[in-house]
Amino acid sequence: MAKILIPTPLRQFAEKNNSVDVAAATVGEALASLTTQFPDLRKNLFNDEGKLRSFVNVYVNDEDIRYLQKDATAVGDGDTISIVPSIAGGRC
């Protein structure tokens, strides 16, 4: 089982769990399992085309999946999946 850490503001859509264990072989399968179990999470993580929203980054342990195999990144027992937003801005 891999563990998905749920960011604080999204826990309301995941029955207040701060983490969810999922049986999955890849990150894509893990997130599919998560959003099947908690459908209200789907619109928070994915756009209408089913892609991760532009500001959503996914990490397996300390690695951004964009620099691994993206959705196909393998996960297994003991792996932790984190959902981390991109944040920036400026006064102008």
Next chain:
Amino acid sequence: MIRVQPEPWATMVAHAQATYPNECCGVMLGSIDDDNKVVEVAINLENAYSGPQNEHYEVRPEDLLMADREARKLGMDVIGIFHSHPDCDAYFSKTDLENSCPWYSFIVLSIQKGTFHHANSWLPNEERTHAAQEPLEY
């Protein structure tokens, strides 16, 4: 409403003044009870923007990941992000809005001539097309 306790508030203001005339950024940790948020810890982050930092900031996702781990260790929640506007008011700019995340509170500190002037908190909507002002106490 969001209330920042004195210690994290001092940390945030000191960081914003120390980084002047550049924009600063950081993460706020604490507790949430319904819509009442209390900031108990502020973590200063490095502005990772590669261009002119006097008018832009960027949070490294890796730094936010570390902050989330710290929050879990402390039994707290990640409540929001703070950043500064050097010699500008504490509005939520178009750039702030378009590069925000609808999950968090965003506190903007206005630093005028190197000294803290005022602050506001903002809540971006889901589409990141509008940010509502959130009552802020510090």
